[in-house]
Amino acid sequence: MIDRAIEFATKAHEGQFRKGTRRPYIVHPIEVKEIVSTMTRDEEVISAAVLHDTIEDCKGVTREVLALEFSPRVAAMVAGESEDKSRTWMERKTATIQSIGNAPREVQMIGLADKLSNMRDIDRDYPKVGEELWNRFRMKDKKMIGWYYKGVRDALAKDFQKEPVFQEYCRLIRKNFD
Numbered sequence: 001m002i003d004r005a006i007e008f009a010t011k012a013h014e015g016q017f018r019k020g021t022r023r024p025y026i027v028h029p030i031e032v033k034e035i036v037s038t039m040t041r042d043e044e045v046i047s048a049a050v051l052h053d054t055i056e057d058c059k060g061v062t063r064e065v066l067a068l069e070f071s072p073r074v075a076a077m078v079a080g081e082s083e084d085k086s087r088t089w090m091e092r093k094t095a096t097i098q099s100i101g102n103a104p105r106e107v108q109m110i111g112l113a114d115k116l117s118n119m120r121d122i123d124r125d126y127p128k129v130g131e132e133l134w135n136r137f138r139m140k141d142k143k144m145i146g147w148y149y150k151g152v153r154d155a156l157a158k159d160f161q162k163e164p165v166f167q168e169y170c171r172l173i174r175k176n177f178d
């Protein structure tokens with residue numbers, strides 16, 4: 001199932017790049033899969049990690065499509081990672097911070113892996129690009145971007161304190177946002 005998910009996500013994200021770069025988008029879901037694999041061996045969770053941005057970002061991919069191609073549980077996990085893009089940045093990020101603390105463990109794991117992968121990108125790009133980096137994002141304000149990543153960190157702290165990937169996430173936030 002994991003191989004099929006990689007194939008599906010590679011096709012779905014074809015032609016997409018990470019914001020402001022020529023890095024093929026698929027690099028990010030693959031990294032999220034690798035981070036999640038350090039926390040679980042559950043194939044459906046690992047597959048959902050690879051697929052986590054397909055409903056949000058890929059034309060024609062819906063919860064129903066993923067339920068048929070993979071399983072209703074995989075589809076539900078990916079839907080749990082998807083933001084409603086008709087809402088504003090502030091509304092979406094506030095809703096994520098409020099919901100992730102009480103979300104099912106697998107949705108939390110994929111959410112944490114997603115944010116850690118983004119933090120690794122920021123940690124790699126910030127020294128090269130400098131303050132211009134924040135212009136890549138919808139919310140161009142470093143303070144607000146930091147507010148969001150810290151909100152997710154605080155919501156997950158009680159359940160993930162002992163996970164090495166959570167500790168790495170906290171370290172990268174301190175390094176780049178404190």
Ligand SMILES: Nc1nc2c(ncn2[C@@H]2O[C@H](COP(=O)(O)OP(=O)(O)O)[C@@H](OP(=O)(O)OP(=O)(O)O)[C@H]2O)c(=O)[nH]1
Nearest residue numbers: 017018019020021089114115118119121122136137138139
């Ligand atoms: N750090 C980083 N992020 C990039 C890059 N390319 C794309 N992204 C994506 O950008 C999103 C954050 O961008 P914003 O402009 O702040 O927010 P938005 O797309 O949700 O409106 C993240 O999506 P998300 O995971 O759906 O949302 P989030 O919950 O992490 O904000 C992240 O995966 C990149 O090169 N570096």
